[in-house]
Each structure stands twice: as structure tokens, then as C-alpha cells.
Amino acid sequence: MKALQKKKAWPTRAAMQQIYHKQLWGTNGTTFYSGSGSHDSNLVAPYIASVTSFLASLEEKITVVDLGCGDFNIGSRLVPFAKNYIAVDIVEELIDHNRAVFQLPHLQFRCLDIAKDELPKGDCAIVRQVLQHLSNAEIKAIVSKLYRYKYLVITEHIPKGAFIPNLDIISGQGIRLKKQSGVDLLSPPFNVKAKETRHLVSLVPPKGNGLIHTMLYILE
Numbered sequence: 001m002k003a004l005q006k007k008k009a010w011p012t013r014a015a016m017q018q019i020y021h022k023q024l025w026g027t028n029g030t031t032f033y034s035g036s037g038s039h040d041s042n043l044v045a046p047y048i049a050s051v052t053s054f055l056a057s058l059e060e061k062i063t064v065v066d067l068g069c070g071d072f073n074i075g076s077r078l079v080p081f082a083k084n085y086i087a088v089d090i091v092e093e094l095i096d097h098n099r100a101v102f103q104l105p106h107l108q109f110r111c112l113d114i115a116k117d118e119l120p121k122g123d124c125a126i127v128r129q130v131l132q133h134l135s136n137a138e139i140k141a142i143v144s145k146l147y148r149y150k151y152l153v154i155t156e157h158i159p160k161g162a163f164i165p166n167l168d169i170i171s172g173q174g175i176r177l178k179k180q181s182g183v184d185l186l187s188p189p190f191n192v193k194a195k196e197t198r199h200l201v202s203l204v205p206p207k208g209n210g211l212i213h214t215m216l217y218i219l220e
């Protein structure tokens, strides 16, 4: 009986559309808002400084693929540091909006479900505060496709201190923090094999708990 009463998962695209439509991650008066994690200057500035310093440290500019680009307040600041920048999101209206607002010759937007669709080619995937909203089944599907990139810059909102990684959730607005868990791609059931792991930056959100934690994984 209990099993029948379990919450039914919405398809992820519909869930993400509803989040933007109902402004469930808040609002700042713009049409699309990806949450304070994408806008708070205490979180944005150190993240951008850290990722741009990594990109600038490479011998040449590379192609960056931003998976789950959201309202592009973050991505727009990284574009100048890439040879080509491909920004992807599951919400079509958001991608149409971004296409109209952010126009540069080496920037393109694509509407894809990164768990189901083929991912664009590139050198570095940036996945910032996306997996934290997804079920383990979807994360597994995404992880299997990340090895096409040399570099992965991954940002997750995790508990401070020790925690049980990767407790499962239903994809949507919430994250594992309320279960005292968070996504760790190196742990089961994902077991990402990285040649090198580098800690880039960990930041404390002004409101709320935990850490916004960014790692660089070198995958090939």
C-alpha cells in the first residue's frame, strides 16, 4: 500500500519549466531567474575568478559546454575566456530568451535534456548546481556521457562536514541537503574515474546551510 502512495515524479522538463514559470527559485524582476546561487555576488565573483583563472591557465582557449546553463548570469561571464561556448538547458523558453539577450559569434544556445540527448562536443563541461536537482538515475545517465570531455568543472551544494553522499531524490526544485546528503561524483553509485582532481573553490551561501563546492576533474 505504502509503495502506491509514493510521490510520482514529474518529467524533468515539466518540473524545470514550472520552477521558472512559478519563480520557485525566487525572482529579481527578470523573466527567468535561476536562484540566488546564480546571482549573489559573494557566490558569483569568487566562482568566476576561480574558473576563469583555470581557463586562462591553459595554453589555448578551449570549447566550453555549459550543461544546465540556467539564466546565464554565470555563463555570460565565462564566455570571453572560451574559444567557443555552447550553453545548454532543458527549458526551451529559457533558451529562446537567452538566445535573444546574449549574442556573440562564438556563443550558441541549445535546448537539450542532458540525461537523454547526445551532448555537444567540447573540451570542458561546466555543470553548476544542476545535478543536485536530479535523481540518481538521471545523474548516472549524464555521467556516462561526460567522458567525452577532457575537463569537468562541477559545482554542487553539499552539507558542511561529513555526509552520506548521493542519497536519491526525485528530480525537481529541491536538493539532497534536506536529507543531510549531497552529490559526490567520485562515490557510488556514480564512481567517476578522474585522472586528477583539483579543488577550485568552496563558498558559504549567505542564506541557508552547507557549501557551494566546485571541483575540477581531469577525465582523460
Ligand SMILES: C[S@@+](CC[C@H](N)C(=O)[O-])C[C@H]1O[C@@H](n2cnc3c(N)ncnc32)[C@H](O)[C@@H]1O
Pocket: 012, 016, 034, 035, 037, 038, 067, 068, 069, 070, 071, 072, 073, 074, 075, 088, 089, 090, 091, 112, 113, 114, 115, 127, 128, 129, 130, 133, 134
Ligand atoms: C539551479 S539552475 C543553475 C543554472 C546555472 N548552471 C547557474 O549556476 O547559474 C539549474 C538548471 O539546470 C537545468 N536543468 C535541469 N535538468 C536538466 C537537464 N536534464 N538537461 C538540461 N538542463 C537541465 C534547469 O533547467 C536549470 O536551468
